[in-house]
Amino acid sequence: MPDPLASDLISPDAGEAPLLNFASVSILKAAPLTRLSFRARGAALEKAGEGLGVPLPDTPLSSQTADKRAALWMGPDEWTLLAPEDDVHAVVEAIEGKLGGEPHALVDISDRSEAVIVSGEKAVWLLNTGVFVDFAPEAFPVGNVTRTVFHKSPVMIWRTGPDSFVVEAWVSFMDYVTGLLVHSARELEAWPLSTGN
Known part of the structure; x- marks a missing residue:
């Protein structure tokens, strides 16, 4: 969930199941x-x-x-x-x-873009699997927003809380963006098991 900065505006789409819901990171489709x-x-x-x-x-x-x-x-x-x-x-x-x-x-x-909410303690790690932006709080504090590229897709990323981000992409790119986010998050979840940690 986004933090209070945008909690009355950005909310999960109640009609959509979570794209991913791990203890360390979640990806939820945002309501229109x-x-x-x-x-x-x-x-x-x-x-x-x-x-x-x-x-x-x-x-x-x-x-x-x-x-x-x-x-x-x-x-x-x-x-x-x-x-x-x-x-x-x-x-x-x-x-x-x-x-x-x-x-x-x-x-x-309104119909050009969609958004997902990426949140959790590993949200920054997950975003950095596909975008080279320094999301350290002192470099990219709550409220900051930027256009950038996630892998090969243009996106907009808005930090709405310490561990919460809104990631927006054109509708035609969103499946690509969310697919890569989910894939990377599943690798993160599996990593401790594969290394014995």
Whole structure:
């Protein structure tokens, strides 16, 4: 389960069985979300934050969360905005209403991506089987988010707690990503038995 940073927004999909559930690490499919890609600069940023209900972060790799809302920094003029699945129209209307004539792009990408929740004491180890990012807490603290590549698939990784991560990939890549995560986790589980430890 994700930690309190995003616990009211990111939750396991109740209709899906866990992909993996070991004592040291679990992989759970996340419930569907509203995902919006927002691009803008200048005054539009503050107005979009007002419409969303959470300020857009201006620090690289960072995120901001509020009640059932999140804004993730993707680049100097790009953010991913998250809200509950059923709120898509309300969120779009609220943001557009605040922006008025400010130049911007706001695109619903809810159906493009899926997410899984990777958590447990071996979550960092598991992610590092396919991505070369330093997930030490001092290098990648809770709230940090990054785009990267897991093996050969582009992914977004968001740390929602000390041992909890949201891993998002395009729908067409998710089976590849989760298959490799599950395979690596099963190797981790078998390793102490094979070495006699």
